[in-house]
Amino acid sequence: DQQVKQNSPSLSVQEGRISILNCDYTNSMFDYFLWYKKYPAEGPTFLISISSIKDKNEDGRFTVFLNKSAKHLSLHIVPSQPGDSAVYFCAASGWETSGSRLTFGEGTQLTVNP
Amino acid sequence: EPEVTQTPSHQVTQMGQEVILRCVPISNHLYFYWYRQILGQKVEFLVSFYNNEISEKSEIFDDQFSVERPDGSNFTLKIRSTKLEDSAMYFCARGGQGLNQPQHFGDGTRLSIL
Numbered sequence: 001d002q003q004v005k006q007n008s009p010s011l012s013v014q015e016g017r018i019s020i021l022n023c024d025y026t027n028s029m030f031d032y033f034l035w036y037k038k039y040p041a042e043g044p045t046f047l048i049s050i051s052s053i054k055d056k057n058e059d060g061r062f063t064v065f066l067n068k069s070a071k072h073l074s075l076h077i078v079p080s081q082p083g084d085s086a087v088y089f090c091a092a093s094g095w096e097t098s099g100s101r102l103t104f105g106e107g108t109q110l111t112v113n114p
Numbered sequence: 115e116p117e118v119t120q121t122p123s124h125q126v127t128q129m130g131q132e133v134i135l136r137c138v139p140i141s142n143h144l145y146f147y148w149y150r151q152i153l154g155q156k157v158e159f160l161v162s163f164y165n166n167e168i169s170e171k172s173e174i175f176d177d178q179f180s181v182e183r184p185d186g187s188n189f190t191l192k193i194r195s196t197k198l199e200d201s202a203m204y205f206c207a208r209g210g211q212g213l214n215q216p217q218h219f220g221d222g223t224r225l226s227i228l
Contacts, residue, residue: 031214032214034216034217036219041221042221042222043120043205043207043219043220043221043222044157044205044219045219046216046217046218046219049214049216051214089157091157093214095213095214098170099162099169099170100145100147100162100170100209100217101147101159101162101170101172102147102149102157102159102217103159104156104157104158105156106156107156
């Protein structure tokens with residue numbers, strides 16, 4: 001299932017700098033997109049979401065951008081902190097075709113160095 | 115603190131045996147989901163459950179799987195005759211009320227089939 005893809009398995013940034021995590025999707029019926037963070041031995045924790053009627057949503061240090069024409073979304077974390085080090089998953093759903101089920105990407109391991 | 119509690123955290127079972135994984139929501143919700151993540155693979159949707167009925171299921175959710183909410187509180191996933199390939203992390207999630215609401219995950223049950 002390649003409907004949601006995160007092409008970078010890992011990303012390393014310095015504390016205080018911006019982290020940019022990317023996600024691409026192929027299913028044009030997706031209309032709701034989410035980012036989750038996952039620490040080892042824990043479940044995915046919801047971070048931020050965006051619906052397809054918007055192109056940007058911001059919550060504190062986290063901003064999600066959606067480019068529908070490119071079928072691309074990104075998560076910006078600024079400033080990055082060492083506690084942000086985790087695996088980040090993007091996920092998508094499309095109510096009309098697949099209901100509320102989430103389709104996940106592979107995840108990107110973010111490491112923020114002090 | 116996760117919004118759903120999953121038990122057990124780790125289950126080791128012989129192939130062919132039945133297992134029951136449990137999920138207890140912190141507060142009353144109507145939408146529940148089960149996902150699994152095989153080691154090194156994506157998080158995959160299994161089934162969604164709304165108002166005590168299955169509302170959607172994936173092709174993975176075949177006849178060996180079942181879900182129920184036996185006492186109106188606990189939400190269980192039963193695997194009738196386990197196979198080696200059922201070894202995975204199983205995550206329960208609860209959904210929000212209405213369209214385009216994030217799902218909130220428990221910390222998962224690690225299922226190991228020997």
